[in-house]
Amino acid sequence: MQDDLQEIFQLAAKYFYRKYKATGGSQKELAGQLGITQPYLSSVINGSRSASLEMHGRIANILYGPYDKFLKAGRRLKNGLDPLAEPEVEEKKDAVESLIAQLTHYVVHQKKVEKQLAISQKKYKDICLFTGDMVFELDADLKTVNITGKVKETYGRNPTEVIGHKPFDFIDTKEIERVKVTLDDAIRNRSTFNFVVSDTRDGKTYYRNVIGKPFFSPDTDNFSGIRGVSKDITEKIELQNSIDDQMWLFQSAIDSITEMAVVVTDKENRVLKWNAAYQKLFGYPTELLETRNPLKYFTYLKDNNMLADYDDFMKGMTETLNSRNETVHEFDLKDGRTIRRRSKPIYKDGEFAGLVSFVLDITNNKRMTDKKSRKKK
Numbered sequence: 271m272q273d274d275l276q277e278i279f280q281l282a283a284k285y286f287y288r289k290y291k292a293t294g295g296s297q298k299e300l301a302g303q304l305g306i307t308q309p310y311l312s313s314v315i316n317g318s319r320s321a322s323l324e325m326h327g328r329i330a331n332i333l334y335g336p337y338d339k340f341l342k343a344g345r346r347l348k349n350g351l352d353p354l355a356e357p358e359v360e361e362k363k364d365a366v367e368s369l370i371a372q373l374t375h376y377v378v379h380q381k382k383v384e385k386q387l388a389i390s391q392k393k394y395k396d397i398c399l400f401t402g403d404m405v406f407e408l409d410a411d412l413k414t415v416n417i418t419g420k421v422k423e424t425y426g427r428n429p430t431e432v433i434g435h436k437p438f439d440f441i442d443t444k445e446i447e448r449v450k451v452t453l454d455d456a457i458r459n460r461s462t463f464n465f466v467v468s469d470t471r472d473g474k475t476y477y478r479n480v481i482g483k484p485f486f487s488p489d490t491d492n493f494s495g496i497r498g499v500s501k502d503i504t505e506k507i508e509l510q511n512s513i514d515d516q517m518w519l520f521q522s523a524i525d526s527i528t529e530m531a532v533v534v535t536d537k538e539n540r541v542l543k544w545n546a547a548y549q550k551l552f553g554y555p556t557e558l559l560e561t562r563n564p565l566k567y568f569t570y571l572k573d574n575n576m577l578a579d580y581d582d583f584m585k586g587m588t589e590t591l592n593s594r595n596e597t598v599h600e601f602d603l604k605d606g607r608t609i610r611r612r613s614k615p616i617y618k619d620g621e622f623a624g625l626v627s628f629v630l631d632i633t634n635n636k637r638m639t640d641k642k643s644r645k646k647k
Contacts, residue, residue: 275341276317276320277344277348278341278344278345278347278348279326279340279341279344280315280316280317280344281344281347281348282330282333282334282340282341282343282344282347282353283314283315283329283330283333283344284315284316285343285344285347285353286333286334286340286343287300287315287333289333290332290333297311297312300329300332300333303332304325304328304329304332306325311329314329315329403419403420403424403499403500403501404417404418404419404420404421404423404424404425404499404500404501405417405418405419405497405498405499406418406437406482406497406498406499406500407495407496407497408436408437408495408496408497409494409495410492410493410494410495411436412436412437412438412453412495412496413434413435413436414432414433414434414435414436414437415433415495416433417429417432417433419499420502423502424478424500424501424502425440425469425478425500426469426471426476427440437449437480438450440469441467441468441469442467442468442469442470442475445467445468448465449465449467452465453496456482456483456484456496457484457493457496460484460486461483462481462482462483463480463481463482463483463498464479464480464481465479465480466478466479466480466503466507467480475504476502476504477502477503477504477506477507478500478501478502478503479500479501479503480498480499480500481498481499481500482496482497482498482499483496483497483498484496485497520543521543521545524543524544524545525545525546527545527547528546528547529547529630530547530628530629530630531544531545531547531548531549531550531551531628531629531630532544532545532547532548532626532627532628532629533545533548533626533627533629534624534625534626534627535564535591535624535625535627536623536624537622537623537624539564539591539625540562540563541559541562541563541564541567542562542624544559548629551609551629551631552567552570552571552576554567554570558570564587564591568583568584568587571583575604576603576604576605577601577602577603577604578601578602578603578604579601579602582601583601586599586600586601587599590611590613590625590627591625593613593615594615594622595615596612596613596614596615597612597613598610598611598612598613599611599612599613600632606633607631607633608631608632608633609629609630609631609632610629610630610632611627611628611629612627612628612629612630613625613626613627613628614626614627
């Protein structure tokens with residue numbers, strides 16, 4: 271019945287489209303009236319793609335008339351009869367056949383939709399398993415009504431332990447108010463949310479990244495629930511915390527060096543770290559240092575007229591930044607100070623990784639040296 275229905279629909283569609291075209295209509299115009307693309311319309315008429323009963327009915331109404339009469343015309347074409355000739359005796363079975371055809375089309379279409387939906391759900395579940403995500407759905411009371419994917423790995427609990435519970439039941443107490451405010455804001459603004467939440471179990475703290483969005487009833491526009499994904503990021507957070515601790519220790523270590531300024535750059539000459547003495551030595555603003563761009567530092571010295579010889583300074587700094595060996599660069603400031611910058615390259619696995627530079631005000635040492643030189647003369 272499905273193949274028969276499709277055949278008579280195509281026969282009628284092609285026949286009446288030719289008449290539509292003969293009166294000046296075009297496929298592009300027809301597609302515009304239907305609100306679909308021209309290639310899609312062409313594939314439906316030619317039978318290479320299926321369409322819903324509603325779409326078939328809309329095509330029929332534009333090209334000819336009511337769907338049942340459209341199908342009758344297709345049936346006559348299939349039987350080699352004039353599609354527009356009125357039969358001498360109205361056959362009651364035509365109306366029954368038309369209804370059966372429509373119901374059959376609807377059932378077949380629904381089965382296709384259900385099958386495609388099942389395939390999509392399976393694909394989505396597989397993607398969740400591969401990406402490590404857990405998919406959840408909350409109802410209007412924020413109770414979990416559906417949960418799939420890596421539930422055990424993410425929540426540390428089986429799905430049956432989570433269904434019926436609110437997400438607040440599985441997070442640290444200190445996090446509850448923050449999460450409630452975040453969800454309330456998302457519901458009020460109909461916006462996506464993205465946050466990290468902690469959950470302490472058996473003396474260990476676990477972290478989840480939660481992303482989701484509220485959804486609303488298409489009929490009443492009332493809030494209906496929340497759908498989203500969650501992923502365990504405990505390892506990532508622990509690694510970041512370890513890095514933060516190490517960087518804090520590193521910063522504290524170089525800040526403890528008060529006798530000289532210290533600055534560290536990477537292989538692209540991007541400034542990674544500096545100590546307080548370095549900032550104080552040249553009076554750099556914090557926002558300037560945070561650009562991590564040495565060229566901007568040099569421009570600051572020039573714009574503030576601090577360098578005795580800018581060209582000589584830039585020549586020495588260019589040699590320092592491009593060298594892969596230890597260098598010593600001395601330059602004078604207009605306030606009478608002499609600065610020495612001693613830079614040592616850092617290598618990792620034989621590859622250049624950056625520079626660590628020790629910058630010192632040697633004005634007094636230079637004066638003493640000059641004084642001794644004059645005495646010898």
